[in-house]
Amino acid sequence: MKPEKQFERDFTRRMNPYPVIETPRLRLRKVFRADVDDLLKATEDARVTKYEPWGPYDRDETVQMVENIQAQLESGLCTEWAVERKEDARVLGLIHLNKIDFFHRSAEVGYWLARACWGQGYATECLKALTVYGLETLRMDEIVAVCHPDNAASLRVLEKAGYRYQKTLPAYISLRGNTADCLQYHITRWDLL
Ligand SMILES: CC(C)(COP(=O)(O)OP(=O)(O)OC[C@H]1O[C@@H](n2cnc3c(N)ncnc32)[C@H](O)[C@@H]1OP(=O)(O)O)[C@@H](O)C(=O)NCCC(=O)NCCS
Numbered sequence: 001m002k003p004e005k006q007f008e009r010d011f012t013r014r015m016n017p018y019p020v021i022e023t024p025r026l027r028l029r030k031v032f033r034a035d036v037d038d039l040l041k042a043t044e045d046a047r048v049t050k051y052e053p054w055g056p057y058d059r060d061e062t063v064q065m066v067e068n069i070q071a072q073l074e075s076g077l078c079t080e081w082a083v084e085r086k087e088d089a090r091v092l093g094l095i096h097l098n099k100i101d102f103f104h105r106s107a108e109v110g111y112w113l114a115r116a117c118w119g120q121g122y123a124t125e126c127l128k129a130l131t132v133y134g135l136e137t138l139r140m141d142e143i144v145a146v147c148h149p150d151n152a153a154s155l156r157v158l159e160k161a162g163y164r165y166q167k168t169l170p171a172y173i174s175l176r177g178n179t180a181d182c183l184q185y186h187i188t189r190w191d192l193l
Pocket residue numbers: 047048049050051110111112113114117118119120121122123124125146147148151152153154156157
């Protein structure tokens with residue numbers, strides 16, 4: 001069997017049952033329909049979606065987003081974890097690995113959290129945990145992150161989680177009519193050694 005096929009099989013096996021990732025304050029777990037109320041607090045907030053090509057979303061759009069996530073998880077080509085705060089079981093936001101490339105053993109991470117919880121280290125905590133999970137347990141060689149250059153908070157989170165600047169992607173994103181370059185950051189399995 002080709003190595004990439006074997007890797008895909010192993011990846012699928014490790015993702016089934018859907019992994020729960022624990023940190024001191026957070027639980028990363030599967031997204032459920034019941035999470036819509038919590039997720040809406042983030043998706044309807046223009047400050048959260050400012051650097052995203054989507055949103056803000058109303059309730060129906062957030063329901064649709066959750067249904068899309070559930071359908072896409074079936075494909076096995078992307079992942080999505082709800083970021084649940086253990087203390088009160090509130091879902092703060094989402095984090096994912098997508099663009100999974102079985103040949104290069106790489107993936108792209110993305111995340112967003114509700115405004116009310118910013119500045120308390122939650123994004124760094126869940127990014128660090130998912131990065132270690134992706135590189136060690138899922139055996140990815142590399143995880144990349146693509147960030148708008150003005151998104152200082154996210155760039156700081158990436159640095160705190162050990163990601164390094166890799167390259168600039170010209171005219172990569174269109175945000176409400178404005179095209180912008182993006183910065184690609186990355187971390188490799190060997191960085192963890
Ligand atoms: C980016 C985001 C996930 C960060 O979440 P968070 O839980 O507040 O992140 P943390 O608390 O772990 O760390 C934030 C860091 O950014 C810093 N920061 C925040 N705003 C900043 C700004 N305007 N300029 C510079 N640094 C800033 C904080 O001081 C902190 O760094 P520190 O610990 O050294 O003080 C959150 O702001 C968010 O959801 N934004 C909208 C979605 C988004 O941009 N996603 C990323 C797309 S690439």
